Amino acid sequence: MAKTVLVIDDDPTQRRLLQAAVEKAGFACRTAPDGEAGLALAADPKDGIDVVLLDLTMPG
Structure with a gap:
């Protein structure tokens, strides 16, 4: 299974x-x-997120 x-x-x-x-x-x-x-996606265990790539300069 793919990560x-x-x-x-x-x-x-x-x-x-x-x-x-x-x-x-x-x-x-x-x-x-x-x-x-x-955060909502990362917190949902059924999504099985292995790693996060994010923009650190997003508004909010």
């Missing part, structure tokens, strides 16, 4: 680029547009 990467970024273009790179590398990918949504 799952959570990409959190407020810029939709950056999210798509990172998602494409992560999936091309053979990982499953979930995305979130902000920290709040990312």
Whole structure:
């Protein structure tokens, strides 16, 4: 089973680029547009998030 990467970024273009790179590398990918949504995904045990890539300069 592929490991799952959570990409959190407020810029939709950056999210798509990172998602494409992560999936091309053979990982499953979930995305979130902000920290709040990312925390909700990361806290859900059924998502099985293994690693998080995030934008540290997001608003909020």
